[in-house]
Amino acid sequence: MTNHKTVLLMGGDGIGPEVTEQGARVLSWFADRRGLPLHFEEDLYGGACFDRHGVFVRDATVIHAGEVDAVLCGASGGPKWDDLPQARPKAGMDGLTRMRRELDLFANIRPSRCLPALENASTLKAEVIRGVDLIVLRELTSGIYYGEPRGIEELPDGRRRGVDTQIYSSDEIERVVRQAFELARDRRGIVHSVEKSNVMETGILWREVASQVHADEFPDLTLHHMLTDNCAMQ
Template identity: 55%
Template sequence: MSTPSLLILPGDGIGPEVMAEVRKVIAWFGDRRGLTFTVEEDLVGGAAYDAHGVPLHDDTMARAQEADAVLLGAVGGPRYDDLDFSVKPERGLLRLRKEMDLFANLRPAQCFDALADFSSLKKEVVAGLDIMIVRELTSGVYFGEPRGIFEEGNERVGINTQRYTESEIDRIARAAFDLARKRDGRVCSMEKANVMESGILWREVVQKVHDADYPDVELSHMYADAGAMQLCRWPKQFDVIVTDNLFGDLLSDAAAMLTGSLGMLPSASLGAPMPNGRPKALYEPVHGSAPDIAGQGKANPIACVLSFAMALRYSFDNGDEASRLEGAVEQVLADGLRTGDLLGEEGGSPVSTVEMGDAIVAALEKSL
């Protein structure tokens, strides 16, 4: 097989800084594990606007369609606040998601033991937490028609339509079940079938897909509001949660706070398989561009590094090496290294972005 390809889009703010540390990790896997990639780099967001007058050039979009995986840093910043909506940096990211048809958003919430005290929940509730939220990303209430603000009588009315087809539910359910087979084998599907017809259809289709093709995976159903409560009460009861676009938006952000810092959270957005069997895929940290600390060496690169670990697992079917990288991150944290966002009340001296990246590579070397 040909060497797998990676398209790196560092973007804006701290994006280039954290992506530079990911490049070190990629180089280590090539040099020490024989896991090589053809790596190209291009512009997105404000950086692309500065160079081309658009947040994503057509040539870059074409490259993304051809790549085996895309790694993105962050987009946006106050410099671009006054731009027309159509060319704001975020439109570049949204175009990637739309044109690559990245319908499955994977948001892990993993709490490393060394950071269990950073969560707003009790340590015993979150220590060892490892759950995955699979959010349908390209349909639902954010895209349904009719939508808009209309005149109705003597007042205005805002309308958004929750809409799902059977095929849209079917494919996100399969993504969740396939993922669960690589984890603990459990899926909890969340909707509001008690008050929403789309929720009734969601539950029926998820159950049908399970019974036909995934009887080996344990399936449960839960109303999304009850699921939010249970995430705060005892999150370790879950393995994979699959839900729609709106509820996934809310639940994944709630789960993010269980881990203590946005600088720790990776994500993946996956689409349909390409001819080589790999899914269309975009990997990115959850944090934003953090322009207030850009260029100062303060950014935490771990979320971006863990996004590459997700690429190893889900695009390149190399779970062992993904676990090696995740283990290196865990070891660095256990050794007490902290960027500024991870210091907490006890204080201490933070390490720089570069120092954290170097420490992760050193921990990888010790793992051999």
Template identity: 40%
Template sequence: MHKVAFLPGDGIGQDLKEIVKLFRDKIDEKYSFSLELNELPIGGNAIDSFGDPLPADTLKECRNSDAVLLIAVGGPKWDNNPPNLRPEAGLLKIRKSLDVFCNIRPIKLSKHLTHLSCLKCETVDKGLDIVILRELTEGLYFGEPRGIYTQPDGSKVAINTMSYSSTTIEKFAKIGFNLASSRRKNLTSIDKANVLENSRLWREVVENLSKSYPEIRLNHLYVDNAALQMIYDPNQFDVIITENLFGDILSDEGAALVGSLGLLPSASIGDKKPFLYEPVHGSAPSIAGKNLANPIATIFSIALMFRLSFEREDIALDLENAVEKVLEMKIGTADLKMKNTVGTKEFANEVLKNL
């Protein structure tokens, strides 16, 4: 029995939790692989029940699990809360507490969904398959000193510090090289080495590390050019590695290439398990409880969990292929603008039939 800390969270997270249970049962039946889903509070629901977006018991159970699967947190009900009592605070805290440092964001567009992309059909006629890796623990978001200070003349100055250690860069970049080795052997490192000392160190460390991976084609791009190239010719990319701020921005640009946040999973991994898995989409309170949520990102997050935490590539591929078969039949939730529009449960059941 494999223990999964299951955090449905808020909004459509409550709708999608039933879908997760259906897939747990099907996977147990088909592969004799048992998951113990331990449902735990986080986010707004946890604030309402316990006065804390990440209760101590939730964190304890997460640390004692083999993997953590989170759906979504947040909603307008809690928008005016102080920062430490907002649902998102629970998400930030769990990432930090689990010591995850690498966010993995697959940007994958099915050839049956190219009509959703913001790009011309001829640019993405065969779909997209990119993976963006973002470093999570250093850089501008965490550097010290930081703050807003009042000067003697009464004016204010804001300070943020961008810092990176060579140790962190190398540890993170190794994940990118290893992932590229298992894919198309093409790695792009994104920085701003023409301006920032941080990026010069980043490029130096990545370049030196590349000598240990002679089979990998390494390319360096400045972040502004990378943003342009992702629109101009996204299929040139295989695996992308970049620092925290650049990764935050570029991974959202990648989501725009796909056309629906309901399609994208993510994983946050560290030196040791448990790893954290979550769909990219938010809690979408406006459609909660209406059987409208797209379950694909959740299904793909489950697939990532089997691939990275349980090393069951066969189950991961079967899940992804089952989704592809349903899309091939032009069946999809409303956001996918398919010929046959169905609800959350109906789409999930079609995937289960094809698993």
């Protein structure tokens, strides 16, 4: 097969394999009609990988994921593995988190759109969900997930204290903000930048960088700033 695209299927756990199998069917349907040959490969990650290999994702799998054209992952994890030391974020070995970081998958793009035919199937009233068409873009490889120091320590008086650190550098903010504007350019041209600049230093930096990227590179588009709790409420 020449000029084909390789898709690595990683079913994961629980309903994951079932979902990725159907996702592959949909991809194949479009590929057949667009003349784009697809080649599917499969590998393990998550609990299924741990049960067989003792790790949540193998080194060879991470390397191969960086070589193929696309990776389709199903849900991973579950009660059976949640309390294992290797599954803790600090260990950086929980499969999905490791692949995100090592493959530098910094932009998590989550579209939310309700088709008219599905309005009455939504848990929200049809008049509320009608016409919804938005994209939530989340930074995925920095921030509190990966910041150091972190951990749980015992104090001299016997109390225990948990510590997490939120860290962002300007370049990490720039690239995800830039991605948001690129997406917005093909839509309504509006970006809402969401942070906690009222109480967090990282939020202040985020707002400053977002404003600068907007002014320097996308002055023809619209930027609104929102606080996280206000955004969640709306």
